[in-house]
Amino acid sequence: MRILADAQALEAAGRDVIHLEVGEPDFPTPQPIVDAGIAALADHRTYYTGACGLPQLRAAIAGFYASRFGVRVDPRRIIVTPGASGALQLILALLVGRDDEVLLADPGYPCNRHLVRLFEGKAVNVPVGADTRYQLLAAHLGAHWSDRTVAALVASPANPTGTVLEAAELAALAGACRERGGALIVDEIYQGLVYDRPHETALSSADDVFIVNSFSKFFQMTGWRLGWLVAPDWAVDDLEKLAQNLFLAPPTPAQHAALAAFEPATLAILEARRQELDARRNYLSARLTQLGFVQAATTEGAFYLWVDAARFTDDAAAFAAQLLADEAVAVTPGLDFGDAPTMLRFAYSQPIARLEQACDRLAHFCKQDLQNGVFRP
Amino acid sequence: MRILADAQALEAAGRDVIHLEVGEPDFPTPQPIVDAGIAALADHRTYYTGACGLPQLRAAIAGFYASRFGVRVDPRRIIVTPGASGALQLILALLVGRDDEVLLADPGYPCNRHLVRLFEGKAVNVPVGADTRYQLLAAHLGAHWSDRTVAALVASPANPTGTVLEAAELAALAGACRERGGALIVDEIYQGLVYDRPHETALSSADDVFIVNSFSKFFQMTGWRLGWLVAPDWAVDDLEKLAQNLFLAPPTPAQHAALAAFEPATLAILEARRQELDARRNYLSARLTQLGFVQAATTEGAFYLWVDAARFTDDAAAFAAQLLADEAVAVTPGLDFGDAPTMLRFAYSQPIARLEQACDRLAHFCKQDLQNGVFRP
Numbered sequence: 129m130r131i132l133a134d135a136q137a138l139e140a141a142g143r144d145v146i147h148l149e150v151g152e153p154d155f156p157t158p159q160p161i162v163d164a165g166i167a168a169l170a171d172h173r174t175y176y177t178g179a180c181g182l183p184q185l186r187a188a189i190a191g192f193y194a195s196r197f198g199v200r201v202d203p204r205r206i207i208v209t210p211g212a213s214g215a216l217q218l219i220l221a222l223l224v225g226r227d228d229e230v231l232l233a234d235p236g237y238p239c240n241r242h243l244v245r246l247f248e249g250k251a252v253n254v255p256v257g258a259d260t261r262y263q264l265l266a267a268h269l270g271a272h273w274s275d276r277t278v279a280a281l282v283a284s285p286a287n288p289t290g291t292v293l294e295a296a297e298l299a300a301l302a303g304a305c306r307e308r309g310g311a312l313i314v315d316e317i318y319q320g321l322v323y324d325r326p327h328e329t330a331l332s333s334a335d336d337v338f339i340v341n342s343f344s345k346f347f348q349m350t351g352w353r354l355g356w357l358v359a360p361d362w363a364v365d366d367l368e369k370l371a372q373n374l375f376l377a378p379p380t381p382a383q384h385a386a387l388a389a390f391e392p393a394t395l396a397i398l399e400a401r402r403q404e405l406d407a408r409r410n411y412l413s414a415r416l417t418q419l420g421f422v423q424a425a426t427t428e429g430a431f432y433l434w435v436d437a438a439r440f441t442d443d444a445a446a447f448a449a450q451l452l453a454d455e456a457v458a459v460t461p462g463l464d465f466g467d468a469p470t471m472l473r474f475a476y477s478q479p480i481a482r483l484e485q486a487c488d489r490l491a492h493f494c495k496q497d498l499q500n501g502v503f504r505p
Numbered sequence: 506m507r508i509l510a511d512a513q514a515l516e517a518a519g520r521d522v523i524h525l526e527v528g529e530p531d532f533p534t535p536q537p538i539v540d541a542g543i544a545a546l547a548d549h550r551t552y553y554t555g556a557c558g559l560p561q562l563r564a565a566i567a568g569f570y571a572s573r574f575g576v577r578v579d580p581r582r583i584i585v586t587p588g589a590s591g592a593l594q595l596i597l598a599l600l601v602g603r604d605d606e607v608l609l610a611d612p613g614y615p616c617n618r619h620l621v622r623l624f625e626g627k628a629v630n631v632p633v634g635a636d637t638r639y640q641l642l643a644a645h646l647g648a649h650w651s652d653r654t655v656a657a658l659v660a661s662p663a664n665p666t667g668t669v670l671e672a673a674e675l676a677a678l679a680g681a682c683r684e685r686g687g688a689l690i691v692d693e694i695y696q697g698l699v700y701d702r703p704h705e706t707a708l709s710s711a712d713d714v715f716i717v718n719s720f721s722k723f724f725q726m727t728g729w730r731l732g733w734l735v736a737p738d739w740a741v742d743d744l745e746k747l748a749q750n751l752f753l754a755p756p757t758p759a760q761h762a763a764l765a766a767f768e769p770a771t772l773a774i775l776e777a778r779r780q781e782l783d784a785r786r787n788y789l790s791a792r793l794t795q796l797g798f799v800q801a802a803t804t805e806g807a808f809y810l811w812v813d814a815a816r817f818t819d820d821a822a823a824f825a826a827q828l829l830a831d832e833a834v835a836v837t838p839g840l841d842f843g844d845a846p847t848m849l850r851f852a853y854s855q856p857i858a859r860l861e862q863a864c865d866r867l868a869h870f871c872k873q874d875l876q877n878g879v880f881r882p
Binding site: 214221377 | 726
């Protein structure tokens with residue numbers, strides 16, 4: 129977050145900053161979704177909905193699971209939330225008592241750990257590396273699962289690495305959690321943003337997992353703050369009560385807008401954008417490799433490249449700060465996601481022309497850097 | 506909440522239910538706010554904002570404190586949140602460690618207690634009665650403040666009672682909390698919905714309190730899910746980090762819409778509606794008194810009447826359930842708010858013609874009831 133604040137300060141001072149640090153697609157919300165939102169406002173559909181969201185939206189999400197993934201989900205098991213943050217809050221409030229432990233991959237999305245702590249649970253970071261594509265797998269559980277462990281939280285596609293869990297890995301994880309009396313939580317907020325592979329959900333591998341999802345990334349509705357969760361049937365009534373206490377209801381205009389998210393016209397726009405992201409991924413990946421950054425795992429999803437800058441520095445945070453100051457290119461240091469001091473996350477949430485400019489600046493910076501030896505004293 | 510579900514079920518079965526149980530004004534969001542929301546959507550202003558909200562909205566809220574209440578607040582101390590729920594979550598996450606105690610009035614809004622418990626704090630219910638207009642006052646603190654108490658939470662105007670704290674009472678409360686090393690949290694979500702008295706804020710009485718506020722009630726933006734808090738300066742940086750972890754940012758379209766909330770045209774609409782609520786209050790209050798319900802305290806704010814049904818029953822929850830079943834009038838039993846078995850809350854969030862109809866049905870029910878002796882066996 130310091131990089132983002134510094135980047136904004138530079139920008140305010142008139143510099144042309146290239147933002148490869150933010151977890152937000154540059155695309156505007158697709159027009160059919162915007163139009164549905166406008167129609168809802170014009171029609172004064174702005175009163176509270178039920179705590180679990182509009183019945184027709186829950187049904188539409190269930191319809192999407194059926195049509196896209198071939199998975200049947202009772203709409204009752206789908207709870208619409210204020211963003212994925214709201215979904216994870218509900219699940220943690222339900223599952224995590226004080227001092228209960230939740231296993232998470234390190235590196236991983238830092239807010240998840242913080243949320244576990246806010247509910248007085250203990251976030252147990254499980255170091256993962258290139259050998260498992262930075263994913264927490266069933267094989268890790270034995271060494272980290274304790275009497276106090278209640279759940280493991282994985283993400284597919286993952287942030288910051290962009291790697292994906294295979295169906296067999298998810299089934300093994302769900303089974304391993306189940307036989308230990310715990311739950312598997314799967315963060316699927318980058319679902320749909322996958323390249324060279326089919327669309328997938330963990331619900332195809334196991335029916336008793338907790339799913340966190342979002343309209344922010346694939347559907348490009350970031351600022352609308354809308355997400356959902358899928359829970360086992362036994363959990364739904366308690367989750368509804370928690371939703372009433374934690375946030376009453378998700379935002380109404382966003383829910384009406386999201387009804388248009390699953391229409392063919394919207395899905396066609398989203399598919400074109402997915403292809404555009406794929407092209408960016410290929411471009412940026414090739415340029416960074418050429419420059420000497422090492423991709424430790426193949427990025428198959430989300431819109432991030434997770435690269436090792438060890439050739440240039442043993443302090444990627446200092447490297448990122450200097451890169452921003454010298455060349456006005458903002459990237460996120462690996463330390464923001466865990467114990468990864470030489471890693472950097474590049475978001476390809478900018479058009480290719482802009483990525484090209486960023487890489488040219490980066491090339492200049494690395495050349496200077498190697499000459500001056502700033503980062504490897 | 507059971508009454509609401511039962512009322513909806515009756516309605517689905519074709520009954521003409523009169524809803525006096527819901528905490529939502531029947532007015533649509535004022536048109537200038539809706540228009541600003543539509544303009545924001547048309548203009549694709551749907552990306553994430555900063556965690557604390559749009560700078561121009563924080564400035565507009567500060568401007569409102571200056572113009573309406575004559576209070577200067579640095580916009581930096583104002584954090585825009587997803588509803589008042591989000592504001593209270595942030596404040597509790599900041600102030601309440603495990604087993605720390607928070608004092609709350611009983612009766613009071615039940616979600617507040619539940620939120621304290623979700624953050625592993627202990628909600629200490631302080632019984633309050635008609636002698637203090639159902640308000641927790643400084644005089645109560647001595648008997649309930651312990652080594653583990655970190656804050657007292659009061660509401661003005663209050664739910665379910667509609668009573669207001671006087672400036673001197675707020676100053677005394679703030680001082681008493683301060684000298685014990687704790688904080689005063691003031692829920693002002695019904696601010697502006699006051700009758701026979703001026704608009705007020707606790708910030709006029711003390712600068713170091715935590716304020717919870719909302720665009721839902723006075724500004725009639727319920728489903729938009731937007732609120733704010735005001736915090737002492739020392740707390741702002743930590744609250745910003747908590748906001749990033751708990752919900753990233755408040756909804757963007759709602760923030761742009763809310764910029765129109767403080768315009769003269771909007772405020773004129775809101776003043777007309779406040780007068781309409783006042784007329785409803787006077788009507789309903791007179792009719793209920795005539796029927797034999799006792800108002801234990803003068804309702805000066807919000808849109809609730811808190812009445813004692815002891816003349817008819819010693820089980821107001823059963824009374825409310827039977828009233829709904831027999832006459833399709835929904836009201837909320839006092840037990841939903843605390844230890845108040847003979848009390849009922851009537852929301853005057855319906856037009857007078859509808860209130861008249863409700864009172865006629867109630868009169869019929871009470872007559873029947875007294876004859877049959879159902880509630881006083």
